[in-house]
Amino acid sequence: MTSAVRPEMRSAPRATLLSRLRTALAVLDPLRIAGVVLFIAVWQMLTLGLPPIILPTPLGVLQRVFSDFLSAPALSYYGVSEANLYGNLIYTAENVAMAVAVGSVIGVLAGLVSARFGLVRAVIDPVVMTAGTVPILVAAPFLLIWFGVGRASAVCLVIFYVVVILYVCAQRAATNLDPVYEDNARTLGATPRRMVRDILIPATVPEILGGLRIALAGAWGLEAIAELLGSQSGIGKVLEVLAGATDPQGIMATLLVLGLTAIVVDGLAAFAIARTAQWSAPAR
Amino acid sequence: MIATPGARRDRWISVLVFLALAGLWQILSMVYTAEAQPGEPMVAGWQVLFTDTFLALSDYWPGGFGVPAVGDGAERSYLAALLSVLSHSIDTIGRLSLGLALGGGGGLLMGLAISWSRWSRRLFDWPLQFLRTLPLLAMVPLFQLWFGTSFFGEVLFVAYGIAVIVFAGTVNAVRNVPPIYLDNARSLGASRLMLYRTVILPAIFPALRSTILLSLGAGWSAVLGAEYLGAQSGLGYIIVYAQQFAYLDRMFFVALLFILYTSISYWAISRLFARLLAWAPPSQRR
Numbered sequence: 001m002t003s004a005v006r007p008e009m010r011s012a013p014r015a016t017l018l019s020r021l022r023t024a025l026a027v028l029d030p031l032r033i034a035g036v037v038l039f040i041a042v043w044q045m046l047t048l049g050l051p052p053i054i055l056p057t058p059l060g061v062l063q064r065v066f067s068d069f070l071s072a073p074a075l076s077y078y079g080v081s082e083a084n085l086y087g088n089l090i091y092t093a094e095n096v097a098m099a100v101a102v103g104s105v106i107g108v109l110a111g112l113v114s115a116r117f118g119l120v121r122a123v124i125d126p127v128v129m130t131a132g133t134v135p136i137l138v139a140a141p142f143l144l145i146w147f148g149v150g151r152a153s154a155v156c157l158v159i160f161y162v163v164v165i166l167y168v169c170a171q172r173a174a175t176n177l178d179p180v181y182e183d184n185a186r187t188l189g190a191t192p193r194r195m196v197r198d199i200l201i202p203a204t205v206p207e208i209l210g211g212l213r214i215a216l217a218g219a220w221g222l223e224a225i226a227e228l229l230g231s232q233s234g235i236g237k238v239l240e241v242l243a244g245a246t247d248p249q250g251i252m253a254t255l256l257v258l259g260l261t262a263i264v265v266d267g268l269a270a271f272a273i274a275r276t277a278q279w280s281a282p283a284r
Numbered sequence: 285m286i287a288t289p290g291a292r293r294d295r296w297i298s299v300l301v302f303l304a305l306a307g308l309w310q311i312l313s314m315v316y317t318a319e320a321q322p323g324e325p326m327v328a329g330w331q332v333l334f335t336d337t338f339l340a341l342s343d344y345w346p347g348g349f350g351v352p353a354v355g356d357g358a359e360r361s362y363l364a365a366l367l368s369v370l371s372h373s374i375d376t377i378g379r380l381s382l383g384l385a386l387g388g389g390g391g392l393l394m395g396l397a398i399s400w401s402r403w404s405r406r407l408f409d410w411p412l413q414f415l416r417t418l419p420l421l422a423m424v425p426l427f428q429l430w431f432g433t434s435f436f437g438e439v440l441f442v443a444y445g446i447a448v449i450v451f452a453g454t455v456n457a458v459r460n461v462p463p464i465y466l467d468n469a470r471s472l473g474a475s476r477l478m479l480y481r482t483v484i485l486p487a488i489f490p491a492l493r494s495t496i497l498l499s500l501g502a503g504w505s506a507v508l509g510a511e512y513l514g515a516q517s518g519l520g521y522i523i524v525y526a527q528q529f530a531y532l533d534r535m536f537f538v539a540l541l542f543i544l545y546t547s548i549s550y551w552a553i554s555r556l557f558a559r560l561l562a563w564a565p566p567s568q569r570r
Contacts, residue, residue: 031406039411054430118290119297126298127305133501133546136421137508137520138539141527146326221419225509228422236422243425251426259417266417 056249064253078241081233085257092227092235093261096219099155103162104212110163111170112200121171132164136222137229144230154226154234161222162215169211173204206277213269220262306330328533333540337533341365344372344522373541376518379435380507383442388499391447392492395454396480405455416452420445420502421509438510445506446499453495457488490564493557500553504546 040058047057056064069085076083082091110128114121136157143153181199190198227236235258242250313329328337342364343354349367354360398408424441431437461484469483511520519538526534 029406031403032410035407036410038407118294122294122297123301125294126301130543130547133504133550134539134543135501135505135508135546137505137512138523138542141523141535142532142539145527145530145532217417220417221422224419225421239422239425243428246429248426248429251429255418255422255426258419258422259414262417262419263414 053246053248056252060249061252061256064249065256068250068253069257074245075238075241078245079232080237080241085235085238085254088233088235088238089257089261091233092220092223092258093265095151095155095227095234096158096216096223099158099223100162100212100216100219102155103159104166104215106159107163107166107215108170108208111167112174112204114167115171115174124167128164128167131160132168136161136225140226140229149230150232154223154231157226158219158222162219165215165218166208166211169214170204170208173207173211174200176207177203206273209273209277213266213273216269217262217266220258220265224258324531324533326532328536332533333537337537338362338365338369340531340534341368341522341537344368344525346371346517369541372517372519372522373545376507376511376520377545379438379442379510379518380503382439383507384446384500384503386439387443387446387503388450388496390443391450391499392454394447395451396458396484398451399455399458399484400476405459412452412455415448420448420506424509424512427510433515438507438515441510442503442506445502449499449502450492450495453492453498454488457491457495458484460491461487490561493561496557497550497553500549501546504542504549 043055043058047055052060065085071084073083080088082088110124114124139160140153140157143157147153147156177200181203182195185195185199223234224236224239227234228240229236231237235254238254239251242254309327310329313325313327313332316327318326325332339360339362342360342362345354345364345368354364398404398412423444427437427441427444431440465483465487466479469479474482507518508520508523511518512524515521519541522538523535526532526538
């Protein structure tokens with residue numbers, strides 16, 4: 001290896017490191033941070049004029065998050081099986097993960113099949129489109145009575161909405177795929193199996209992953225509300241208990257934990273999707 | 285919609301699918317005769333739904349128009365049931381429409397205000413993103429603490445849910461206006477206000493279509509959420525009381541009403557937008 005090549009080899013990683021640093025700096029936009037500070041300042045100002053039972057102070061809520069995260073004995077008096085936010089968060093996260101995993105498999109398969117077989121589409125479309133518009137609060141009581149109060153009802157409920165979102169996404173991805181790709185492969189003698197493996201899946205995965213991200217973002221709220229209506233643990237149960245105890249500080253602390261978790265998971269999902277679907281523009 | 289043979293076939297199939305589902309429900313009600321409580325079937329057949337269940341809804345009629353309430357000792361009657369369904373539906377739809385108007389208008393105005401410059405957009409980006417992540421329905425307890433169970437609080441809750449979505453949609457749509465439109469208008473000497481009126485507003489209109497449909501779904505959810513926790517009228521109120529006594533048939537009846545209303549509202553808004561967007565290029569209409 002000659003020395004003439006070396007600077008080039010060295011400069012390549014240095015450039016990526018620099019560009020990475022630059023993107024990291026761009027994320028930490030001072031103006032955006034100023035926005036958050038302003039938001040908290042306005043909140044603090046409002047608390048000066050309102051009693052703490054209506055609006056707790058930002059600092060109080062933050063302290064509450066730290067104190068309740070590992071141990072909140074008060075919760076056990078109200079019948080929450082886990083007396084801390086951490087355990088309930090794990091419970092909620094497990095249900096969300098399970099529901100998104102199962103729901104996306106069903107939704108994607110149904111969506112892809114429906115995009116290629118008109119009859120299947122004509123049968124499933126009206127059902128899914130109608131069912132998808134039913135608000136969760138209408139659907140939840142049925143599941144709670146039919147399956148009882150517990151994990152099964154909540155997970156089934158979330159699965160249902162995840163299926164709807166991914167069905168629509170997968171179907172649209174496959175329908176919008178330019179027929180020229182499949183025609184071309186067919187002319188070159190591709191078998192149906194290879195068409196699915198080499199064309200349909202690579203072409204639709206980016207959009208499906210985008211749909212997965214939307215479903216994941218929505219699943220937290222759906223899971224929380226399902227737990228709020230009937231469950232023994234989970235973030236939703238904590239919210240229900242705190243609402244009964246008229247504790248806005250606790251409610252806000254719990255919402256903050258849930259919101260931050262959803263943001264972090266969404267960020268991780270976005271990163272993972274950008275990694276997995278590098279070949280495609282829409283994934284970014 | 286143009287009725288091509290394929291579309292006509294699909295429409296027939298969807299009618300058949302719904303008929304099949306209704307038939308399946310009836311068969312299920314005959315095969316699975318378990319009862320949630322004595323005299324209260326888990327799966328209520330259509331003959332029950334349209335007689336006993338419908339009659340039972342007259343329990344929720346508060347009285348008036350010369351039709352006395354069941355609570356005052358009157359017999360259940362079909363007229364009272366009909367009035368009950370109508371009045372509770374009107375209450376729910378009223379809350380929803382007020383919330384839609386308030387939240388949609390407020391969200392749009394705020395979104396436009398924040399899009400005024402790149403600076404303001406960045407300033408409000410993160411707080412806005414965070415508010416969007418908070419699950420709307422989980423915030424019901426908070427709104428209840430703040431506003432109690434007043435009509436104003438319920439409307440405000442719906443408005444909040446809608447405003448957050450419309451707000452984010454507006455900011456996003458303004459950001460996606462092709463810069464060439466703006467540069468062109470600016471180079472012809474348009475002021476910022478003129479730019480908004482003649483370029484930005486028409487340009488974001490097609491993109492707002494999906495935002496409005498999304499917020500309509502959130503609105504139906506939110507209005508139920510508001511009624512779930514303490515309202516004294518509305519379809520959500522009926523569901524809550526029916527659930528407490530495990531009146532599954534009444535819940536099913538109200539759920540069917542909901543499916544009807546949401547379908548109609550989606551269809552109406554889509555048609556309205558299709559008409560309003562007749563000028564837009566087909567690629568933006570969808």
